[in-house]
Amino acid sequence: MSSARDDILARVRAANATQRAEPGAVPRTYLRHAPGIDPADRAAVLALFAERLVEYGATVHRVRSADVAAVLAAALPEGSAVVPGGFPAPWLAEWTGAVIADTPPLPAGRLDTVDAVVTTCAAAIADSGTLVLDGGPGQGRRAATLLPDLHLCVVQADQVVSSIPEAIGALNPRRPLTWISGPSATADIEMIRVQGVHGPRRLTVVLVEG
Amino acid sequence: MSRTFVGWPAFPQAAAVATRDAQLRANVARATGTIRAKRAKLVAERPDWEELRDSAAALKDDVLTHLDTYLLQVEEKVTAAGGTVHWARDAAEANRIVTDLVRATGEREIVKVKSMLTEEIGLDNALAAAGIDARETDLAAAIVQLGDDLPSHVVVPALHRNRAEIRDIFVREMGRHGRPAPEGLSDDPPQLAEAARLHMREKFLKAKVAVSGANFLVAETGTAVVVESEGNGRMCLTLADTLITLVGLEKVVPTWRDLEVFLQLLARNATGERMAPYTTTWTGTTPGDGPQTFHLVLVDNGRTRALADEVGRQALRCIRCGACMNICPVYERTGGQSYGSVYPGPIGAILNPLLKGLDDPQTASLPYASSLCGACNDVCPVRIRFTDVLLELRHQVAEGDAKVKHPGEKAALRAVGAVMEHPAAWNAAIRAAGKAGPLIPKKKLPKPLSGWTDSRIVPGIPKESFRAWWERTDGGTE
Numbered sequence: 001m002s003s004a005r006d007d008i009l010a011r012v013r014a015a016n017a018t019q020r021a022e023p024g025a026v027p028r029t030y031l032r033h034a035p036g037i038d039p040a041d042r043a044a045v046l047a048l049f050a051e052r053l054v055e056y057g058a059t060v061h062r063v064r065s066a067d068v069a070a071v072l073a074a075a076l077p078e079g080s081a082v083v084p085g086g087f088p089a090p091w092l093a094e095w096t097g098a099v100i101a102d103t104p105p106l107p108a109g110r111l112d113t114v115d116a117v118v119t120t121c122a123a124a125i126a127d128s129g130t131l132v133l134d135g136g137p138g139q140g141r142r143a144a145t146l147l148p149d150l151h152l153c154v155v156q157a158d159q160v161v162s163s164i165p166e167a168i169g170a171l172n173p174r175r176p177l178t179w180i181s182g183p184s185a186t187a188d189i190e191m192i193r194v195q196g197v198h199g200p201r202r203l204t205v206v207l208v209e210g
Numbered sequence: 211m212s213r214t215f216v217g218w219p220a221f222p223q224a225a226a227v228a229t230r231d232a233q234l235r236a237n238v239a240r241a242t243g244t245i246r247a248k249r250a251k252l253v254a255e256r257p258d259w260e261e262l263r264d265s266a267a268a269l270k271d272d273v274l275t276h277l278d279t280y281l282l283q284v285e286e287k288v289t290a291a292g293g294t295v296h297w298a299r300d301a302a303e304a305n306r307i308v309t310d311l312v313r314a315t316g317e318r319e320i321v322k323v324k325s326m327l328t329e330e331i332g333l334d335n336a337l338a339a340a341g342i343d344a345r346e347t348d349l350a351a352a353i354v355q356l357g358d359d360l361p362s363h364v365v366v367p368a369l370h371r372n373r374a375e376i377r378d379i380f381v382r383e384m385g386r387h388g389r390p391a392p393e394g395l396s397d398d399p400p401q402l403a404e405a406a407r408l409h410m411r412e413k414f415l416k417a418k419v420a421v422s423g424a425n426f427l428v429a430e431t432g433t434a435v436v437v438e439s440e441g442n443g444r445m446c447l448t449l450a451d452t453l454i455t456l457v458g459l460e461k462v463v464p465t466w467r468d469l470e471v472f473l474q475l476l477a478r479n480a481t482g483e484r485m486a487p488y489t490t491t492w493t494g495t496t497p498g499d500g501p502q503t504f505h506l507v508l509v510d511n512g513r514t515r516a517l518a519d520e521v522g523r524q525a526l527r528c529i530r531c532g533a534c535m536n537i538c539p540v541y542e543r544t545g546g547q548s549y550g551s552v553y554p555g556p557i558g559a560i561l562n563p564l565l566k567g568l569d570d571p572q573t574a575s576l577p578y579a580s581s582l583c584g585a586c587n588d589v590c591p592v593r594i595r596f597t598d599v600l601l602e603l604r605h606q607v608a609e610g611d612a613k614v615k616h617p618g619e620k621a622a623l624r625a626v627g628a629v630m631e632h633p634a635a636w637n638a639a640i641r642a643a644g645k646a647g648p649l650i651p652k653k654k655l656p657k658p659l660s661g662w663t664d665s666r667i668v669p670g671i672p673k674e675s676f677r678a679w680w681e682r683t684d685g686g687t688e
């Protein structure tokens with residue numbers, strides 16, 4: 001008896017054997033950069049990124065690096081926050097809440113009781129207002145950025161590219177990636193947008209410029 | 211055991227019932243009108259929209275032409291990354307594979323991310339028969355499941371329900387399946403979403419096994435992609451120990467870079483957003499992060515049948531954005547369930563017959579569930595030419611060797627096909643029907659079309675095309 005694999009492949013080949021037209025080359029004439037802005041104009045790229053995030057309902061702080069600690073202290077709740085390995089400690093110097101390390105990995109039930117999670121990111125995309133996390137230093141494993149109700153992400157200005165095509169080549173698909181474009185949301189009830197269903201209900205982005 | 215579309219009446223009969231339901235029509239019209247407006251605004255933002263569509267269509271055609279190579283590539287990459295790949299010829303085989311995998315874990319309750327494929331194959335019922343309770347976690351899918359209802363849209367399965375109906379379902383059903391709805395729950399959408407959050411959180415935290423679909427599967431890398439809004443997808447894809455992902459053969463895209471095309475098209479066209487809130491991509495397993503056991507089930511279930519149809523195979527380009535449903539005047543009047551399938555609207559009208567064949571009155575009726583206005587052609591991100599496929603399928607029903615078992619049905623269908631191919635006869639039929647607007651509630655087309663027009667929406671063709679009428683009146687609402 002032949003396997004399902006062999007049968008399916010044989011069916012695919014049989015179906016394709018009868019086709020006359022061979023498709024042409026794939027055109028790639030779409031824009032490489034975000035429409036409407038000059039990708040070399042860094043100020044415009046960063047402004048677009050912030051604008052898109054705010055439209056999604058995220059909170060955005062644009063800060064100088066010297067002010068990150070003060071801004072985090074004000075933006076984080078008083079309670080507790082998961083802090084992944086590799087997150088720069090000086091950024092939390094002024095915050096007085098409880099730092100929770102995820103080493104060894106916390107059970108999901110414990111993560112669920114933490115108020116916030118702070119992370120860095122692997123890349124950010126202005127056009128779609130997107131943060132991409134790849135589990136690298138300062139980003140933690142995926143469960144840690146999912147269960148706490150507030151996700152605060154620190155983005156360095158030079159990580160922000162204008163468009164998805166600019167971002168995708170630099171990402172490593174072998175790593176588990178989470179692309180975050182605003183807080184959790186649904187429009188399943190009468191198409192009315194409700195912010196915050198299962199993922200973090202609040203997203204705060206701290207954009208560090210200079 | 212929940213309801214299924216098995217034994218569903220042919221489109222004319224189902225639509226006749228649906229179009230009499232004023233509440234249903236109001237719910238569907240409100241929802242599709244809202245999505246249409248949001249989509250139009252976001253699409254207008256892209257000066258390269260047509261170029262993105264060109265690329266997407268060409269990429270999917272390349273996938274279909276070289277599908278055997280790409281599937282083998284997927285298998286190799288996923289296996290190398292620590293996953294296990296299974297192949298399923300049909301629904302029964304896919305359900306058996308998943309049931310055996312879940313059984314082996316000993317778990318009795320599992321969580322699911324919304325997946326049209328698992329709806330298509332009836333996985334929840336197959337698992338239930340084996341004593342496994344598969345809980346839907348997407349808000350809309352949960353509304354459908356808790357209400358023992360059937361989906362009516364590929365993106366918003368409970369689009370036909372309004373807030374009051376949803377509240378009643380939550381109050382009545384949540385307690386039977388876990389944490390009850392909060393006391394005094396109102397029908398305010400944020401309160402309803404909060405009730406779902408609390409009900410589901412308990413399930414996510416204890417679930418050991420999750421089942422998902424995938425929007426895309428990258429051949430080059432073996433990477434699976436799930437696009438979602440609520441975070442229930444992330445919960446399932448991240449918190450479970452074992453992840454079982456079912457993917458239709460046609461979900462493959464050739465390279466990682468190709469995602470830049472589809473990710474820019476999908477959310478804009480589906481919900482009028484630049485990106486959906488969450489996109490998760492993963493390749494096999496990753497030590498210390500997420501499920502440590504990953505099974506990928508590649509499902510045919512009629513896809514190779516569709517692939518063999520020279521005209522119809524383009525339906526396999528579909529990325530399930532739902533835009534053809536939202537724009538369709540027939541869908542707006544009849545709602546999604548009239549199509550008798552988890553794939554309703556224009557894509558359902560072509561995909562179901564292509565997947566299942568035409569030797570059944572229900573599927574054979576679907577190519578006629580269209581006025582051929584062509585609005586779907588214009589919104590489809592992968593440029594499916596619906597009107598070409600609809601006409602081809604009508605031809606196959608009327609002239610081909612397809613055996614439509616119900617003889618009366620076949621006569622009516624053949625007659626519709628004949629009328630459609632002869633504009634004079636069509637116009638005469640329209641005139642006979644009178645200028646009653648888009649619906650013909652009382653007057654009937656002359657025999658043998660009368661069975662059909664009991665419910666069929668007939669465009670007011672005489673002076674302007676149905677399409678022009680549809681646009682001028684904003685979908686017939688003016």
Ligand code: SF4
Pocket residue numbers: 364527528529530531532533534535557589590591592593594
């Ligand atoms: S057929 Fe086209 S428009 Fe319809 S759901 Fe599929 S991709 Fe979207």
